[in-house]
Amino acid sequence: MPFSSTEGASAGGERTTLLKDIEHLFRLALLMVIGVIVFILFRAAVIPHSFGQYGHYRGDAIKEIAARPIAFAGHQVCENCHTEVVEQKKLGKHVVVPCEACHGALANHAEDPASVKPPKLDTAVICARCHEANSAKPRTFPQVVTADHAGGLACDTCHQPHKPAIETSVKNVAEGKK
Amino acid sequence: MHIPVEGFMYPNEVELQWSVLIVLYPFITGLVAGAFILASLERVFRVQAVKPTYRLALLTALSFLLVAPLPLQLHLGHPERSFEMYLTPHRSSAMAMFGFVYLWYLMAVLLMEIWLDYRRDIVLKSRSTTGLTRFLYRLLTLGSQNISERSLRIDDRLGYLITLVGIPSAFLLHGYVGFIFGSVKANPWWSSPLMPIVFIFSAIVSGIAAVMLLYMLSTRLRRREIDIRCLDTIAQYLLYAFVIDFSLEMLDLLQRIYEADESFRSLDFMVHTRLWQSQVIVQILMGTVTPIALLGLTQILKLTETARKRIYALAGSLTVIGIFAMRWNVVIGGQLFSKSFLGYTTYKMGFATREGLLTAILLMILPFLILWVLVKLLPPWPDADAFSVSSATPAQGTS
Amino acid sequence: MEITRRHLLMLLPSAAVAWKYVLAGTPEAAPNYKLTEHWWGMLIDIPKCIGCGSCVRACAQENDVPEGYFRTWVERYHVADWKIEKPEVESPDGGKQAFPPNEESGGKNFFVPKLCNHCADSPCTQVCPVGATFSAPDGVVLVDKKYCVGCRYCVQACPYGCRFINPKTNTAEKCTLCYHRITKGLTTACCEVCPTGARQLADLKNPNDPIHEFLRTHTVQVLKPHMATGAKIFYNGMDGSVR
Numbered sequence: 142m143p144f145s146s147t148e149g150a151s152a153g154g155e156r157t158t159l160l161k162d163i164e165h166l167f168r169l170a171l172l173m174v175i176g177v178i179v180f181i182l183f184r185a186a187v188i189p190h191s192f193g194q195y196g197h198y199r200g201d202a203i204k205e206i207a208a209r210p211i212a213f214a215g216h217q218v219c220e221n222c223h224t225e226v227v228e229q230k231k232l233g234k235h236v237v238v239p240c241e242a243c244h245g246a247l248a249n250h251a252e253d254p255a256s257v258k259p260p261k262l263d264t265a266v267i268c269a270r271c272h273e274a275n276s277a278k279p280r281t282f283p284q285v286v287t288a289d290h291a292g293g294l295a296c297d298t299c300h301q302p303h304k305p306a307i308e309t310s311v312k313n314v315a316e317g318k319k
Numbered sequence: 320m321h322i323p324v325e326g327f328m329y330p331n332e333v334e335l336q337w338s339v340l341i342v343l344y345p346f347i348t349g350l351v352a353g354a355f356i357l358a359s360l361e362r363v364f365r366v367q368a369v370k371p372t373y374r375l376a377l378l379t380a381l382s383f384l385l386v387a388p389l390p391l392q393l394h395l396g397h398p399e400r401s402f403e404m405y406l407t408p409h410r411s412s413a414m415a416m417f418g419f420v421y422l423w424y425l426m427a428v429l430l431m432e433i434w435l436d437y438r439r440d441i442v443l444k445s446r447s448t449t450g451l452t453r454f455l456y457r458l459l460t461l462g463s464q465n466i467s468e469r470s471l472r473i474d475d476r477l478g479y480l481i482t483l484v485g486i487p488s489a490f491l492l493h494g495y496v497g498f499i500f501g502s503v504k505a506n507p508w509w510s511s512p513l514m515p516i517v518f519i520f521s522a523i524v525s526g527i528a529a530v531m532l533l534y535m536l537s538t539r540l541r542r543r544e545i546d547i548r549c550l551d552t553i554a555q556y557l558l559y560a561f562v563i564d565f566s567l568e569m570l571d572l573l574q575r576i577y578e579a580d581e582s583f584r585s586l587d588f589m590v591h592t593r594l595w596q597s598q599v600i601v602q603i604l605m606g607t608v609t610p611i612a613l614l615g616l617t618q619i620l621k622l623t624e625t626a627r628k629r630i631y632a633l634a635g636s637l638t639v640i641g642i643f644a645m646r647w648n649v650v651i652g653g654q655l656f657s658k659s660f661l662g663y664t665t666y667k668m669g670f671a672t673r674e675g676l677l678t679a680i681l682l683m684i685l686p687f688l689i690l691w692v693l694v695k696l697l698p699p700w701p702d703a704d705a706f707s708v709s710s711a712t713p714a715q716g717t718s
Numbered sequence: 719m720e721i722t723r724r725h726l727l728m729l730l731p732s733a734a735v736a737w738k739y740v741l742a743g744t745p746e747a748a749p750n751y752k753l754t755e756h757w758w759g760m761l762i763d764i765p766k767c768i769g770c771g772s773c774v775r776a777c778a779q780e781n782d783v784p785e786g787y788f789r790t791w792v793e794r795y796h797v798a799d800w801k802i803e804k805p806e807v808e809s810p811d812g813g814k815q816a817f818p819p820n821e822e823s824g825g826k827n828f829f830v831p832k833l834c835n836h837c838a839d840s841p842c843t844q845v846c847p848v849g850a851t852f853s854a855p856d857g858v859v860l861v862d863k864k865y866c867v868g869c870r871y872c873v874q875a876c877p878y879g880c881r882f883i884n885p886k887t888n889t890a891e892k893c894t895l896c897y898h899r900i901t902k903g904l905t906t907a908c909c910e911v912c913p914t915g916a917r918q919l920a921d922l923k924n925p926n927d928p929i930h931e932f933l934r935t936h937t938v939q940v941l942k943p944h945m946a947t948g949a950k951i952f953y954n955g956m957d958g959s960v961r
Binding site for chain 3: 195202238241273278287288
Binding site for chain 3: 327329334337391394395396400401403404409413499502503505506581657658660
């Protein structure tokens with residue numbers, strides 16, 4: 142590495158030009174400029190191309206998030222096939238209850254009804270979620286203390302979930318059983 | 320891992336988001352800012368008495384600044400993506416902008432100042448050493464061997480300018496960390512315009528104390544005579560900074576107690592129970608009131624040199640512990656209570672996990688290892704090798 | 719029989735288009751969805767909520783929400799007489815398995831479903847350092863999990879506690895308003911299964927959406943209005959004690 146003419150200079154040594162005396166600062170500045178340029182090039186190469194499309198984010202993210210597969214088919218889809226259940230529900234209070242609220246996510250069943258069969262439901266668990274007595278529920282909402290009400294029986298012993306109101310004859314049987 | 324909850328917390332709040340590593344981070348950057356302010360006392364404010372610690376303070380600042388990003392990287396869910404903060408920084412995010420403040424401070428302030436101050440020594444060492452160290456020094460010279468009088472004078476003037484710019488930069492560095500917390504309106508323990516200022520002054524306190532302790536320790540290890548006038552002056556500035564810091568924190572506390580807004584009852588309960596040890600005992604009593612009292616004593620009474628040195632060592636140690644406790648209380652404390660103000664959770668700190676206690680301990684040891692290497696490469700001692708510009712003695716080719 | 723039913727399906731245009739995309743799971747949203755034509759929100763009718771937890775379960779199933787974390791949850795409030803500043807609140811497992819039997823009727827008791835408020839002036843998107851979480855042009859606040867670095871600043875900045883870090887992806891996550899459903903003409907999973915209609919998706923830019931009439935005729939609130947987040951989840955009949 143070439144040494145400057147001021148090698149080992151002390152007070153009263155050879156005179157140097159101003160340029161030589163700030164040469165080291167130029168080297169430093171050059172290093173910094175190179176660093177900045179490298180950074181700019183790296184950024185241009187690496188930054189995702191859809192970034193900034195709609196705002197300060199990857200525009201492609203919107204499409205990716207919207208592309209997620211669906212788990213719940215939606216009651217309209219169920220109703221297109223299961224028309225007899227629709228007719229039954231129309232006669233009772235559960236007409237407003239969506240199918241998948243009890244039956245769970247069934248988009249895969251709707252897509253291929255033959256190979257995907259919905260599981261049988263346990264009414265003792267399912268019905269209690271809505272109808273177990275809780276003072277935070279609206280007072281007009283039908284609720285019971287299931288332990289006292291059913292005496293251990295499963296709810297569908299007396300109630301048909303698609304038309305929950307009990308017919309008189311069924312009621313008598315139920316009273317008998319208790 | 321079951322986390323015990325008292326009262327009600329929103330379900331997603333139970334687990335703490337920011338761990339002990341995020342406590343370390345403001346602590347470390349605080350030491351950096353504080354050490355730099357101490358260095359600037361001599362360089363800009365011409366407090367000659369503290370000159371013996373000038374270079375040591377700069378090297379201490381650099382050691383801690385180099386370690387500062389590590390707790391952050393270890394905390395991130397995807398550290399391999401962290402460079403995104405430099406590629407697409409979100410200008411409204413204090414965290415993103417801080418990346419640039421950090422970069423500025425490292426490159427344009429600290430490294431430049433150290434390089435300019437040490438350049439003569441670096442050039443001389445590049446001629447006198449051999450092997451790998453020689454290569455290292457030659458690299459640091461950036462290829463220029465010019466150490467003429469004028470070039471050194473230019474370096475000195477530029478260094479002065481950089482320190483001048485460096486003081487607000489140091490304030491910005493740690494003030495920004497304070498703002499990262501202080502700007503979060505969702506968290507009433509953090510949200511305060513005082514936060515950046517409290518952080519800055521507690522940083523100054525911790526930095527000064529740390530350099531003071533390192534100066535005392537290194538002098539003892541080198542078996543040299545300590546400059547008692549230097550030590551006395553440092554302790555004096557530590558006391559001044561402490562008084563300001565304590566006043567600010569008390570102001571915040573008194574205002575909160577008086578205004579008693581909707582969060583107050585919840586926070587008050589938290590301080591009296593979960594934060595009692597760390598806030599009242601460690602931070603306030605042990606870490607603030609005691610050191611202030613001790614340092615105040617040295618100003619009021621005429622004590623012997625030995626007594627003063629012992630008091631400084633004790634006060635300094637308590638200070639550093641107390642400021643760490645302050646960071647803990649801010650970061651962890653801010654996550655122990657529910658934003659519903661109806662409940663509290665618990666911080667379960669792991670030990671040998673990525674964000675555990677062991678990691679924190681190792682991260683705290685690392686800056687001292689780096690400092691040891693720096694001190695070997697660029698000795699900061701004013702007495703051993705007379706290489707400083709102001710000493711005006713001819714260059715000696717020693718290692 | 720099935721073929722006939724499928725043909726029936728074709729008569730319902732939006733369902734037909736949506737169904738095609740439901741089946742295909744193709745990466746682009748249904749072609750008739752324009753980002754600028756929608757401004758999404760939700761209406762929650764507190765007097766109708768029965769705390770059955772169907773919404774919590776449905777959301778978890780639809781969105782693969784990990785156990786112990788919640789994109790939506792239900793809280794149960796008990797307010798003793800005039801003490802609205804000191805309610806007793808609980809949310810066992812977020813209300814996922816509904817609530818235990820409770821007949822105690824002293825004071826006032828009710829359920830409050832919570833979710834991301836999809837704030838118009840969202841503090842969480844403000845603090846994201848890299849632009850991984852954002853407010854889409856149709857008003858839904860989303861997280862780009864390929865870009866998120868997992869710094870958790872957004873989780874700290876949310877005043878409502880609706881965000882969490884997914885332990886599998888190590889990225890921030892929260893309610894997406896079932897973006898993959900609403901862009902195909904379907905409603906959100908939580909609104910779909912709600913048996914009482916307590917939760918209703920609302921498109922504030924659609925002049926025919928029933929929410930406009932509802933907002934005109936009812937007393938509604940948003941959560942933490944003093945935070946000025948521009949929350950778009952509107953609560954009908956919400957008590958002053960709700961946090």
